[in-house]
Amino acid sequence: MKNVRAQITVDHELLRRAHARAAELGVSFSEYVRRLVIDDVEKQRPDISIVFDLDRSGRSTDVARDKDKMIGEAVWQEYLRKTGRKPRRRSQPKPIRF
Numbered sequence: 001m002k003n004v005r006a007q008i009t010v011d012h013e014l015l016r017r018a019h020a021r022a023a024e025l026g027v028s029f030s031e032y033v034r035r036l037v038i039d040d041v042e043k044q045r046p047d048i049s050i051v052f053d054l055d056r057s058g059r060s061t062d063v064a065r066d067k068d069k070m071i072g073e074a075v076w077q078e079y080l081r082k083t084g085r086k087p088r089r090r091s092q093p094k095p096i097r098f
Contacts, residue, residue, distance in 0.1 A: 010018070022032035080086070 018032065019029050022029045025032060027035070
């Protein structure tokens with residue numbers, strides 16, 4: 001991996017505090033900024049456990065058969081968690097009349 005140089009602009013007080021924080025941690029200012037950027041970027045990665053840790057009930061699952069449904073449910077739950085919404089109540093299916 002090749003390192004590249006980047007330039008940022010921050011106000012003087014923020015820069016002073018950032019240098020002080022880096023010193024508290026015993027790292028260079030550059031290393032401190034790299035760690036912050038890496039930490040923030042890593043948070044953006046999807047949590048793979050939502051795909052593989054779908055069913056905590058202890059029931060066995062057939063992932064080969066149910067994977068689309070399971071992934072959809074996991075993605076929906078993650079969406080609800082991130083947006084702070086409550087899950088909708090499922091309505092009873094209407095009976096089929098002949």
